[in-house]
Amino acid sequence: MRRTDPLNRLTLEELRQRTSMKWRTHPADVLPLWVAEMDVPLAEPVAEALRAATALGDTGYPYGSAYAEALAAFAAERWGWEGLRVEHTAIVPDVMMGIVEVLRLITDPGDAVVVCSPVYPPFYAFLSHDARQVVEAPLGPDLRVDMAALEDAFVRARRGRRRAAFLLSNPHNPTGVVHARRELEAMAALARAHGVRVVSDEIHAPLVLPGAAFTPFLSVSGAENAFMLASASKAWNLAGLKAAVAVAGPEAADELRLLPEEVSHGPSHLGVIAHTAAFRDGGPWLDELLLGLDANRHLLGELAAEHLPDVRYHRPEGTYLAWLDCTRLGLDSGPGGDGPGVVSDVAGPAKMFLDKARVAVSSGHVFGSGGEGHVRLNFATTPGILREALSRMGEAVRGL
Template sequence: MAAPYSSADESPALNPLTRLALPELRQRTSVKWRMHAPDVLPLWVAEMDVPLAPAVADALHRAVTLGDTGYAYGTAYAEALGDFAARRWGWNDFRVDRSTLVPDVMMGVVEVLRLVTGPGDAVVVCSPVYPPFYAFVSHADRRVIEAPLGPDLRMDPAALEEAFRRAREYGRRPAFLLCNPHNPTGVVHRRDELETVAELAHRHGVRVVSDEIHAPLALAGARFTPYLTVTGAEDAFALISASKAWNLAGLKAALAVAGPRAAADLARMPEEVSHGPSHLGVIAHTAAFRDGGPWLDLLLAGLDANRALLETLLPKHLPSLAYHRPEGTYLAWLDCTALGIRTERPDAGPGVASDLAGPARMFLDRARVALSSGHVFGTGGAGFVRLNFATSPEILIEAVTRMGQAVDEHLASAG
């Protein structure tokens, strides 16, 4: 087994994605490693195959040693995020007093939507998009309206404007749930694109709620723009956490942040919402934003290398699949429609992330590789799969090789 990862041995030579071997990863008890049989390589749910960042591990070890496992308190998390946002994104007017703790990003999204929309009101999403956008919005008794992405997988202003117009017909308080950066496509929205969103939202009276959970994961060649730094976004909200960038999904804590004209709305957030985050979660996320930058840089270099590796593997093993190079996240959106595999859409429709159909079902059955099934991401997702490349190069090579063999078998049997 690898030696414990401590702050003393952090160096540029250590890629977090190469620290853990497959036998060690299989000891994990999280959903990624226990949903499927042991012979399956899991490249589906958004968990990374990395050890904890030293700064986070040190903070948690100290808390456990002290028995510091009570209730969360204070603004250290927001202060750490504000400092990180200024350093990394140039967000110099981040205001701690316009933020509040929420249990996690999606629960925060729901609570913010409850502040600015009512039952039956419409929430616009850009499909294909993160499946819980459908499930959480629907369960909150709001109506989902899709604004499909364009052929380049970027937001389509014409589709967005039409969706905003339709949203106004269903209620007086529509909202737009923005995925920034976008999951599953890995698109990092440019400032000019976000300015267009803000202008359209203002014109149609739509409140914007930006899910920025992947914000620290803009890869080389892209720059993340916080939505609240865009002109015209003063009445919007952002939901942010360290969850994806530091692999902290099991340590619940996130922040809801309001623009200056949304501060009064955020102040109406029920006090009990801030009781949901875990104190250890707050400690972990605070340490990540405050002291986890060096580890994050190592991770980003490793993800960039894996992105390049994937770009060499796909033409060799899966030449029939189309691929749009992700600008951020650790997610690859693979177009498998050329395989001609029909997706039988389940009655539950989009948003049921555990459902497997179409190409994802074939890759699981034939290759023993678990991927996310594209149909659950909504309109435009059928025939696609989402691959999580936040793993070791060895696992990535083995998975894509297996997938290529499975496609060869499929095409041979179909012929």
């Protein structure tokens, strides 16, 4: 059957005309499967909303609650969660800046923030730059949250009775794990028991693939004093249209109201319009995308088995990111550069694939403890590009 999803509509020649980071960081002979941009056309409801706004000259400052209302309706329809209260939300520039601003409400400089490594590299960079200490709770061998390690990290984070927070990636980036409700409930119970506040990054929430179900952290028992950050950025490829929503649990609503007023000046008005249209009217497009991503994760498994038999492919439950264990290749990550959080650092297997295969993937060591010897591969591309990339990577490994 011929695929008609958004991942099958653009040619390599068309993609190379793009001027974004994904397509301009590396020379033209490199296939870019690294940064979280998808190789898709813009969803028509989003494009139409932007055309209408620009035709009116509606390019001023953002205003109103339409974005939060669209997110609430999406959460009710897609996740069965009726608990997102628009009055408990705030518009923020993007998810990471929203995380920083929320953490400023519930922690002080020098306080600790727990992360489950390996995890999204900007967690390290943004927290460190804002004078928070990062405490790692390594994932288990199955790449799921290890509750014993998490509790130990909470104890360490709270030493000296300092305030502490847990920055959760839900679903998890880079592993593609979708946390089950029972896991989230266990995390919430541990956080309550140790006096740790939870901030959940749910930017990949709409991208849960068949076989898994997404659970908003704020929907579980014990999470009433937590926060979540959400946007349409990943699911509809809107990274260049900045806007996100911070949502507070009922016990945290008063704290969210303390967010400085100037924070709401950061989002783009066109970004708010685009994200609102995506959540409100972009469901059919998203459904087509999810079919394509599901097909691509199966294709990637087949291609990895064929071309990279010594590389372990962890089949993701969500996102469009694959975590590849390349430790059997015996390639050290090499010098760590500036350490976790420096996305431009390329070492070990990622450097070999870039140099010898001309395929750009994300270097595992920047994702923190447990990342060395791994790479993260973005499979939100055309099947043809995916086939060519894996063929090149296999040839490079055979030449070692």
